[in-house]
Amino acid sequence: MQLIPCPWCGPREEVEFHYGGQAHLSYPTDPAALSDADWAEYVFYRDNPAGPFPERWQHSAGCRRWFNAVRDTRTYEFQAGHRAEDDRQVIP
Incomplete structure (x- = not known):
């Protein structure tokens, strides 16, 4: 379990x-x-890098708060996490 x-x-x-x-x-x-076409681009198209990627997560079974995290899409390892209101774009 991760x-x-x-x-x-x-x-x-x-x-x-x-x-x-x-x-x-x-x-x-x-x-x-x-x-x-612009709406389709906004709603459906997202980056899909191999490597560190900033994502939004909700702790739905805990505090129910949203936060941002950087996860490596190759290994699924979480590299960093911070509160969404901190508005940091940290990609190691």
Whole structure:
């Protein structure tokens, strides 16, 4: 079982968490001006690197808070984690 480091609760088993997708994405500034193709790009297309990747996670079976983490997509190892409001983009 993999341990995920919650910034509030400490390391917990992965079954307590829900994945929230790629971190550090901004909502469109003028959503009414986007075409259907632009919306599809925003909603469905995400980066898919081999290596460190910033992600959003929710500790759904614990404190229920959202946080950002950097996980290596090759090894699934969590390399860093921080509270979402800290707004850090740390990729080791």
